[in-house]
Amino acid sequence: xxxxxxxxxxxxxxxxxxxxxxxxxxxxxxxxxxxxxxxxxxxxxxxxxxxxxxxxxxxxxxxxxxxxxxxxxxxxxxxxxxxxxxxxxxxxxxxxxxxxxxxxxxxxxxxxxxxxxxxxxxxxxxxxxxxxxxxxxxxxxxxxxxxxxxxxxxxxxxxxxxxxxxxxxxxxxxxxxxxxxxxxxxxxxxxxxxxxxxxxxxxxxxxxxxxxxxxxxxxxxxxxxxxxxxxxxxxxxxxxxxxxxxxxxxxxxxxxxxxxxxxxxxxxxxxxxxxxxxxxxxxxxxxxxxxxxxxxxxxxxxxxxxxxxxxxxxxxxxxxxxxxxxxxxxxxxxxxxxxxxxxxxxxxxxxxxxxxxxxxxxxxxxxxxxxxxxxxxxxxxxxxxxxxxxxxxxxxxxxxxxxxxxxxxxxxxxxxx
Amino acid sequence: xxxxxxxxxxxxxxxxxxxxxxxxxxxxxxxxxxxxxxxxxxxxxxxxxxxxxxxxxxxxxxxxxxxxxxxxxxxxxxxxxxxxxxxxxxxxxxxxxxxxxxxxxxxxxxxxxxxxxxxxxxxxxxxxxxxxxxxxxxxxxxxxxxxxxxxxxxxxxxxxxxxxxxxxxxxxxxxxxxxxxxxxxxxxxxxxxxxxxxxxxxxxxxxxxxxxxxxxxxxxxxxxxxxxxxxxxxxxxxxxxxxxxxxxxxxxxxxxxxxxxxxxxxxxxxxxxxxxxxxxxxxxxxxxxxxxxxxxxxxxxxxxxxxxxxxxxxxxxxxxxxxxxxxxxxxxxxxxxxxxxxxxxxxxxxxxxxxxxxxxxxxxxxxxxxxxxxxxxxxxxxxxxxxxxxxxxxxxxxxxxxxxxxxxxxxxxxxxxxxxxxxxxxxxxxxxxxxxxxxxxxxxxxxxxxxxxxxxxxxxxxxxxxxxxxxxxxxxxxxxxxxxxxxxxxxxxxxxxxxxxxxxxxxxxxxxxxxxxxxxxxxxxxxxx
Numbered sequence: 001x002x003x004x005x006x007x008x009x010x011x012x013x014x015x016x017x018x019x020x021x022x023x024x025x026x027x028x029x030x031x032x033x034x035x036x037x038x039x040x041x042x043x044x045x046x047x048x049x050x051x052x053x054x055x056x057x058x059x060x061x062x063x064x065x066x067x068x069x070x071x072x073x074x075x076x077x078x079x080x081x082x083x084x085x086x087x088x089x090x091x092x093x094x095x096x097x098x099x100x101x102x103x104x105x106x107x108x109x110x111x112x113x114x115x116x117x118x119x120x121x122x123x124x125x126x127x128x129x130x131x132x133x134x135x136x137x138x139x140x141x142x143x144x145x146x147x148x149x150x151x152x153x154x155x156x157x158x159x160x161x162x163x164x165x166x167x168x169x170x171x172x173x174x175x176x177x178x179x180x181x182x183x184x185x186x187x188x189x190x191x192x193x194x195x196x197x198x199x200x201x202x203x204x205x206x207x208x209x210x211x212x213x214x215x216x217x218x219x220x221x222x223x224x225x226x227x228x229x230x231x232x233x234x235x236x237x238x239x240x241x242x243x244x245x246x247x248x249x250x251x252x253x254x255x256x257x258x259x260x261x262x263x264x265x266x267x268x269x270x271x272x273x274x275x276x277x278x279x280x281x282x283x284x285x286x287x288x289x290x291x292x293x294x295x296x297x298x299x300x301x302x303x304x305x306x307x308x309x310x311x312x313x314x315x316x317x318x319x320x321x322x323x324x325x326x327x328x329x330x331x332x333x334x335x336x337x338x339x340x341x342x343x344x345x346x347x348x349x350x351x352x353x354x355x356x357x358x359x360x361x362x363x364x365x366x367x368x369x370x371x372x373x374x375x376x377x378x379x380x381x382x383x384x385x386x387x388x389x390x391x392x393x394x395x396x397x398x399x400x401x402x403x404x405x406x407x408x409x410x411x412x413x414x415x416x417x
Numbered sequence: 418x419x420x421x422x423x424x425x426x427x428x429x430x431x432x433x434x435x436x437x438x439x440x441x442x443x444x445x446x447x448x449x450x451x452x453x454x455x456x457x458x459x460x461x462x463x464x465x466x467x468x469x470x471x472x473x474x475x476x477x478x479x480x481x482x483x484x485x486x487x488x489x490x491x492x493x494x495x496x497x498x499x500x501x502x503x504x505x506x507x508x509x510x511x512x513x514x515x516x517x518x519x520x521x522x523x524x525x526x527x528x529x530x531x532x533x534x535x536x537x538x539x540x541x542x543x544x545x546x547x548x549x550x551x552x553x554x555x556x557x558x559x560x561x562x563x564x565x566x567x568x569x570x571x572x573x574x575x576x577x578x579x580x581x582x583x584x585x586x587x588x589x590x591x592x593x594x595x596x597x598x599x600x601x602x603x604x605x606x607x608x609x610x611x612x613x614x615x616x617x618x619x620x621x622x623x624x625x626x627x628x629x630x631x632x633x634x635x636x637x638x639x640x641x642x643x644x645x646x647x648x649x650x651x652x653x654x655x656x657x658x659x660x661x662x663x664x665x666x667x668x669x670x671x672x673x674x675x676x677x678x679x680x681x682x683x684x685x686x687x688x689x690x691x692x693x694x695x696x697x698x699x700x701x702x703x704x705x706x707x708x709x710x711x712x713x714x715x716x717x718x719x720x721x722x723x724x725x726x727x728x729x730x731x732x733x734x735x736x737x738x739x740x741x742x743x744x745x746x747x748x749x750x751x752x753x754x755x756x757x758x759x760x761x762x763x764x765x766x767x768x769x770x771x772x773x774x775x776x777x778x779x780x781x782x783x784x785x786x787x788x789x790x791x792x793x794x795x796x797x798x799x800x801x802x803x804x805x806x807x808x809x810x811x812x813x814x815x816x817x818x819x820x821x822x823x824x825x826x827x828x829x830x831x832x833x834x835x836x837x838x839x840x841x842x843x844x845x846x847x848x849x850x851x852x853x854x855x856x857x858x859x860x861x862x863x864x865x866x867x868x869x870x871x872x873x874x875x876x877x878x879x880x881x882x883x884x885x886x887x888x889x890x891x892x893x894x895x896x897x898x899x900x901x902x903x904x905x906x907x908x909x910x911x912x913x914x915x916x917x918x919x920x921x922x923x924x925x926x927x928x929x930x931x932x933x934x935x936x937x938x939x940x941x942x943x944x945x946x
Contacts, residue, residue: 015839037840037841040841041901041902041904043905068839069838072902135839143673143677
């Protein structure tokens, strides 16, 4: 079995590549390429294909390529997937480690390659992108989500997990994700562990652990990251990789607190509603009473562990009013952000998890009144008819810090005028 | 025929289809003198006293019109991809043994692919009009006997009026007509809303035949097209496919990237101050050119700003803007969906227009000159803001010019385009085919940022500090090249050589692009299949 293929082709496919590959023992590389951009990039593509095969150690092969305008990072990922499949490190190979590239052929690093993130940055909105669909990734940054998630789990068919990992790895290297934090949702353990070895050197910021049920799983992922970082960090000393466990089972819900605190890499905790309801055997309703305990449990566990609580996704991409209501309900429970499955959801989510003008003004009044009271030796004060004490002031301060970081207030707002 | 360099350094033929052609001289430099063309004087003596101009069928009409070899016959694209009359017309011409006709459509659509057989057989000598799909390939592969002549809607009217194109016979499909030849597009199963593309033909053609599938008693109200210019009326069961003439409803693009560009375009119009009380804008039916208008209308509502008029391409969305009071007038060149067709019949503020009035450059002013902002697409834009709308980077003809060149006369012209399509750069070093000089392109909005033409210092100043992603076009082009790679290939080499006076392109010219004043702006070259 030295024949394999990878990638997508067909009339509706855009910006992708299909490779058919037959390894042989002699005859060199025989390349047949059809490309809609042949008149512009034909020569460059042929050279890239031959160079990639050489780097992957392939000397003799018959290669057929159908190109619908794939960028170089995609061309490299599809060729590598085909080579690995043909060599037998394919999806049918037993064992986890076989999914890990042994000989990698990484594209040239792009402008946001391995850009470090920060533990406490805002994670209001995170946009999910299917890992085996490179065309959605190119302009993902323009939709202004705080995070972009390249997904290897549910949006990727089982037969394409290996190919998706290579697309995601190469995209992390080559594409400009702007100011977005780069997240990858790996597959559930143990399969997902091996994916980490490819993602860390590609500069991933946050790994999402799906169907997480125990602190032990988090620690396993942590250890794998530490080991993968050991060679990478020598080049990027300030770089670190964070974790966001996703709790999707009843078992996981009960262990939420220990999961959130299982590793210093954990920066946020979230949950998956569909899988949880399935496990629970409940019925998903618009009011969501069936998941109220779980949602509160996640928010409380996160806050107890000192990490961010992030809400799950909202499935109806056309109903932005319902999305807005869902954001408000989440915010009331203590969540600080929400997942997005379509770019049009991002603006609503960002707006809802950013303090409004009224919230900011109220916070300013509270902080100023409290300052005034303190200068007179008091620790409580009334604003309007309401009693203001230290926890309320602390909440107001957080609102103001957020407003400052989103440019809604200047840092010296209380000194101006 | 000889190739000469025009004012923008493009090599163009000095003769087109046996007639002398004027190379482009620069914006506003060409001022033709002399009278407009005129049709022969008719007399009532030659027409039925009872005003009944109905003849039994189209073949008899063609015979009575005296159609001969080599004549120019015009048709119109009011039915867009649902047109069947043009095909029937040339099938009849073939049956009658006619040869070497010139087809002068106001636009061609995929449904016109069967015309290639009449080009092959010699019934049609060449087409002067937009060439895309199979007809575009036919032309770019060098199979057409004459040169393709690509004109804007306004340029088509100008060419008729200035006598560059003499129309021997105009055949006009009319959704409703009376026996005298009065017609409208508001009623009937083929209702398409507007009949303006036939205006210049109606006035200047030697003979005019109206073909309808809905003959009504005189007078056919509203009279959008006057029977005073009509020689004969034909009634037949079918003139087009109503399911393809207008869509039931227009859909907004769902592409997140395109919506982002549309929103950015609307923000630019707002933040530059173009959006002010009493301003005007043009909106189209597809993609970004419709989506931007929806974002803009929402911004206008929030700011309490009203426009004084809109120019369309109308859709149910523009009708809603009219009905919501976003603007009191919608001046409409073509209706794209059923709601728009209905609105023309009902809303007094919704009025039809024609290229002769809205777009004609050789006129006593035109509507587009009054327009504050037009948002258009393009296949390529180069570092000098020159733009292409007819060919893709592979040199093949893919789109007509439509009203695109005419809208360049608006006070602010915005090209809202993706910086790349798949891996094909849209922001390029140099356009494959020049369709508008860069000095008329004011702003280019892409997903990678907004480039303002340095000639528009006023716009650059207006948006300072407004938080818009303003960049130089060179900067955007450099990013596109970083993402896609630097393109190479024969199409590029050919374009580059066309600017080198010592090197003549090795490939044959197959079509020319005319500017709105009738001069030749650029050549389209043969591309092997």
